[in-house]
Amino acid sequence: MSxxxxxxxxxxxxxxxxxxxxxxxxHPGLLAQIKVCNAVYQMNFPVKIGDxxxxxEAYRVQHSHHRxxxxxxIRFSHLVDQDEVMALAALMTYKCAIVDVPFGGxxxxxxxxxxxxxAEELERITxxxxxxxxxxxxxxxxxxxxxxxYGTGEREMAWILDTYQTxxxxxxxxxxxxxxxxxxxxGIRGRTEATGRGVFYGLREAFNDEKILKKIGCTxxxxxxxxxxxxxxxxxxYAGLISQKEGDVKIIGLSELEGTIVKEDGIDMEAALAYxxxxxxxLGFPGSTTLPDxxxxxSIECDILLPAALESVITIENAHLVRAKVIGEAANGPVTxxxxxxxxxxxxxxxxxxYLNAGGVTVSYFEWLKNLSHMRFGRMDKRFNQxxxxxxxxxxxxxxxxxxxxxxxxxxxxxxxxxxxxxxGLEETMVNAYxxxxxxxxxxxxxxxxxxxxxVSALEKVANDYMTLGVFP
Ligand code: NAD
Numbered sequence: 001m002s003x004x005x006x007x008x009x010x011x012x013x014x015x016x017x018x019x020x021x022x023x024x025x026x027h028p029g030l031l032a033q034i035k036v037c038n039a040v041y042q043m044n045f046p047v048k049i050g051d052x053x054x055x056x057e058a059y060r061v062q063h064s065h066h067r068x069x070x071x072x073x074i075r076f077s078h079l080v081d082q083d084e085v086m087a088l089a090a091l092m093t094y095k096c097a098i099v100d101v102p103f104g105g106x107x108x109x110x111x112x113x114x115x116x117x118x119a120e121e122l123e124r125i126t127x128x129x130x131x132x133x134x135x136x137x138x139x140x141x142x143x144x145x146x147x148x149x150y151g152t153g154e155r156e157m158a159w160i161l162d163t164y165q166t167x168x169x170x171x172x173x174x175x176x177x178x179x180x181x182x183x184x185x186x187g188i189r190g191r192t193e194a195t196g197r198g199v200f201y202g203l204r205e206a207f208n209d210e211k212i213l214k215k216i217g218c219t220x221x222x223x224x225x226x227x228x229x230x231x232x233x234x235x236x237x238y239a240g241l242i243s244q245k246e247g248d249v250k251i252i253g254l255s256e257l258e259g260t261i262v263k264e265d266g267i268d269m270e271a272a273l274a275y276x277x278x279x280x281x282x283l284g285f286p287g288s289t290t291l292p293d294x295x296x297x298x299s300i301e302c303d304i305l306l307p308a309a310l311e312s313v314i315t316i317e318n319a320h321l322v323r324a325k326v327i328g329e330a331a332n333g334p335v336t337x338x339x340x341x342x343x344x345x346x347x348x349x350x351x352x353x354x355y356l357n358a359g360g361v362t363v364s365y366f367e368w369l370k371n372l373s374h375m376r377f378g379r380m381d382k383r384f385n386q387x388x389x390x391x392x393x394x395x396x397x398x399x400x401x402x403x404x405x406x407x408x409x410x411x412x413x414x415x416x417x418x419x420x421x422x423x424x425g426l427e428e429t430m431v432n433a434y435x436x437x438x439x440x441x442x443x444x445x446x447x448x449x450x451x452x453x454x455x456v457s458a459l460e461k462v463a464n465d466y467m468t469l470g471v472f473p
Pocket of ligand 1: 148232235255309
């Protein structure tokens with residue numbers, strides 16, 4: 001991806017912003033304030049790699065301080081630049097607003113290709129980056145809370161936490177300085193799968209939305225719908241696994257760095273992930289055909305195209321090739337603003353990133369709340385509920401003279417564990433947000449896309465927050 005292409009990402013976000021803003025009554029001055037990035041911190045630091053020192057370029061951008069802390073993932077990629085991090089930080093502000101997560105938007109980026117470094121070197125880079133953030137007050141449970149993104153995961157979050165605690169050991173809420181941590185290091189159950197699971201809930205809602213179904217000419221429900229996924233990392237793998245297991249979706253194509261495969265009778269996602277782990281490639285997966293070009297995933301005929309790798313992969317050059325009914329933006333910014341115009345003309349429905357992949361930040365919010373409360377969800381009420389439900393079942397048995405089977409009794413009397421509560425909270429969040437966006441989309445014929453509707457929803461909430469703060473009258 002060229003730097004000029006990257007430069008278009010922030011511009012793309014701003015263009016989408018302007019189009020949606022025209023559908024609101026928000027004061028132009030307030031819109032201008034919402035649109036800009038409040039703070040951009042670019043840093044360069046040396047890290048010892050092998051026998052030499054490398055100067056690493058990195059960023060943390062806080063897009064909006066209307067709510068604190070700010071929140072957003074940290075990306076490790078050789079494509080990172082300031083424009084990209086600014087675009088991603090802006091998307092975080094809108095994303096948090098859409099799912100009613102009370103944070104401002106932020107994003108971090110470190111310009112390294114993780115595959116080019118050993119784990120030890122990556123640890124040194126991550127810890128040094130964290131120190132730079134601490135020095136400038138760009139990290140902290142009440143200031144700015146990073147999370148995983150492309151190229152990072154719970155391992156990096158654990159290094160960040162450990163570094164933060166080393167410097168700020170006396171802070172009682174220090175564990176809330178970062179989310180996406182391993183469960184045994186103040187993380188929360190269900191965070192790793194959260195973005196992918198949220199993608200599944202969003203798709204499920206869209207395929208139950210009669211007006212959307214009429215537009216794309218599809219039958220109700222996800223079962224049997226065909227899906228093609230680009231990127232088998234955190235988001236793509238869980239979105240695929242959960243859509244297949246809980247939604248009965250048929251995955252017919254997978255694309256990764258090494259190429260794209262298709263299998264018309266369906267790919268078992270779990271088997272495909274295991275195959276890639278063992279062989280280091282998806283190519284050669286039993287029963288599959290490899291397409292001539294890696295980029296051919298875009299033109300596979302399917303119901304759902306799921307870009308889950310990086311931004312700007314569906315552009316003006318290939319948008320006309322898309323033969324999907326719905327594009328689910330599991331990744332951030334996979335469809336450029338120019339491409340979207342072509343796709344909308346061709347009747348493709350795009351479920352926008354700022355809604356569809358908001359499951360990650362939603363569960364990060366739950367993790368942060370858990371860290372501040374210093375207690376696992378479900379600890380206080382699980383057994384109490386279990387006993388209450390047990391008493392109800394016994395009373396029903398006594399009153400009816402009938403006995404409920406052991407299996408049914410276990411289901412009826414179950415108290416909620418942390419994972420049950422996290423999944424339930426995530427589902428509730430994604431369903432509510434969908435209804436909110438869909439209501440805006442279906443009720444105003446001038447709003448031509450779900451993205452514009454999502455933006456309108458976000459802008460109104462952020463503007464309202466600014467006015468509540470008294471920043472704007
Ligand atoms: P990841 O690093 O776990 O996985 C990304 C995958 O994409 C990798 O397997 C990589 O090999 C693959 N990939 C890269 N370039 C590709 C290409 N040209 N063709 C095919 N595959 C390619 O990253 P992730 O955390 O899954 O993030 C993916 C996207 O989702 C990013 O846009 C990220 O910003 C977004 N996102 C992530 C989260 C999260 O919780 N991790 C939350 C919201 C949004």
